[in-house]
Amino acid sequence: MTGWLGVALWGGIVGSDSTSFPQVMVSRPLVAGAVTGLIFGRPLEGAVVGFLVEVFSLTTLPIGAARYPESGTATVAAAAAYSAVAPAGLDPGYLVLALAFALAWERLGSVTVVLQRRANGRMLIRATAMAAGKLERRHLAAMTLDFLRGAALCLLGGLSGALLIGLVGPLWGLDSGPTAALLAVLAAAMVGTSLPLFSGPVKNWLPVLAGAAAGILVAMALLP
Amino acid sequence: MTMDRSVWWAVLARSLAVQGSWNYETLTGTGFGFAILPALRRLYPDPAALDAAVGRHETPFNSHPYLAPLALGAVIRLELDGEPPEVINRFKAALRGSLGTLGDQLVWAGWRPLCVLAALALMVAGAPWYVAVLAFLVVYNIGHLALMMWGLSVGFSEGRYVAERLRGSVVRHTHGRLMKAAAFVASLTFALVAVAGVPGLAAPTSTMATVALVGAVAGAGWGERARRVGFAAVAVLVLIGVLAGTMV
Numbered sequence: 494m495t496g497w498l499g500v501a502l503w504g505g506i507v508g509s510d511s512t513s514f515p516q517v518m519v520s521r522p523l524v525a526g527a528v529t530g531l532i533f534g535r536p537l538e539g540a541v542v543g544f545l546v547e548v549f550s551l552t553t554l555p556i557g558a559a560r561y562p563e564s565g566t567a568t569v570a571a572a573a574a575y576s577a578v579a580p581a582g583l584d585p586g587y588l589v590l591a592l593a594f595a596l597a598w599e600r601l602g603s604v605t606v607v608l609q610r611r612a613n614g615r616m617l618i619r620a621t622a623m624a625a626g627k628l629e630r631r632h633l634a635a636m637t638l639d640f641l642r643g644a645a646l647c648l649l650g651g652l653s654g655a656l657l658i659g660l661v662g663p664l665w666g667l668d669s670g671p672t673a674a675l676l677a678v679l680a681a682a683m684v685g686t687s688l689p690l691f692s693g694p695v696k697n698w699l700p701v702l703a704g705a706a707a708g709i710l711v712a713m714a715l716l717p
Numbered sequence: 718m719t720m721d722r723s724v725w726w727a728v729l730a731r732s733l734a735v736q737g738s739w740n741y742e743t744l745t746g747t748g749f750g751f752a753i754l755p756a757l758r759r760l761y762p763d764p765a766a767l768d769a770a771v772g773r774h775e776t777p778f779n780s781h782p783y784l785a786p787l788a789l790g791a792v793i794r795l796e797l798d799g800e801p802p803e804v805i806n807r808f809k810a811a812l813r814g815s816l817g818t819l820g821d822q823l824v825w826a827g828w829r830p831l832c833v834l835a836a837l838a839l840m841v842a843g844a845p846w847y848v849a850v851l852a853f854l855v856v857y858n859i860g861h862l863a864l865m866m867w868g869l870s871v872g873f874s875e876g877r878y879v880a881e882r883l884r885g886s887v888v889r890h891t892h893g894r895l896m897k898a899a900a901f902v903a904s905l906t907f908a909l910v911a912v913a914g915v916p917g918l919a920a921p922t923s924t925m926a927t928v929a930l931v932g933a934v935a936g937a938g939w940g941e942r943a944r945r946v947g948f949a950a951v952a953v954l955v956l957i958g959v960l961a962g963t964m965v
Binding site: 514519523536545556583592610614625633663669674677688709712 | 733736758772817833837850854898905910912928937940943
């Protein structure tokens, strides 16, 4: 029970951080997932769920009025669901399910962001030419609404995710090794999609090649 | 003329919430009004004059949130210099496009993914989860807060000439170097993930690592399209995993 209250509180903070306040990036999936895991006493598991959602979110840019998936609150929900129902340790099958759930839930999150922005507009239009005090109250009310939106989204998502993953997880039939390898392929490919953001792999071919070579060398040195 | 330190800090703190009431009508306009209020209260002690000034700053505005302090500082300077409201409105309108584009390129498509990728690389390389998370938060926010503080100071000191100062600034010229660094870290991270696998899980076999490297190169080539393929691949993987379990 305390864990789910923590999820709601943390979800409110993550939901607010995405746009409203203070954008210090606790809403990044890696951070949001690790802290959610910590709430359930499973920080590594939460961080790995965050890691997987993060690689899918690298190219999502919150530019202007664009509608974009809200990965932070989705990660909180998925990491909470994973922490609540997955067996002890890191289970690749359950991780795939948590990732799939997060990728679906972030779409719902983006819908709630649009609704919130419309509600803000209505609230502010009704109060055209506000006095100083009124402006402050309306602005703070909009921020409170965003906090509540994040809290509700994470709590609802965490509970429904736990229910779904709890039902489907025991049916997982692929072995851990192949599932982990497929996750690595997916994660590497998704990290690769971020390269076009940085002027593309052709223009910056030298740092791209140097980075890839350094990555392979470091990874080989780390492997037993 | 200088800005009172308490007002400077209050505007800076409030600018962290400049997007708090983001909406499709005024965008961050009301957030701008909220953030500039401490300065307006100092400039216009008379309540009627204050409300009139607040009304002028509730109009539509948008910029990258980390560069909003630059606009806030410049507008406070114009208010302090007694510029007419029409001039201030024209100035805000002229500034919003360039601050949005610059911030998006510099922060959303540069600094942020660079820091995130470095944190992911740390995790794959075996750093404890909390080291990766804390390193990300500390390094990222040093850049974030430094940019905001710089923006407020430069905006206030340059006033209407802030755009010229921006064109010749370090911030503008950092972009190229940032792109190179981010390209290096991105390719380092995809190679690390391909060979060592997802943190905490078994490393892929050499065949699968090769497949992962090919996947990463394909991802780099296809960009956003590869992302959609990735979403579909997760759905297919779920289907196969569950079917495999139910058929046993």
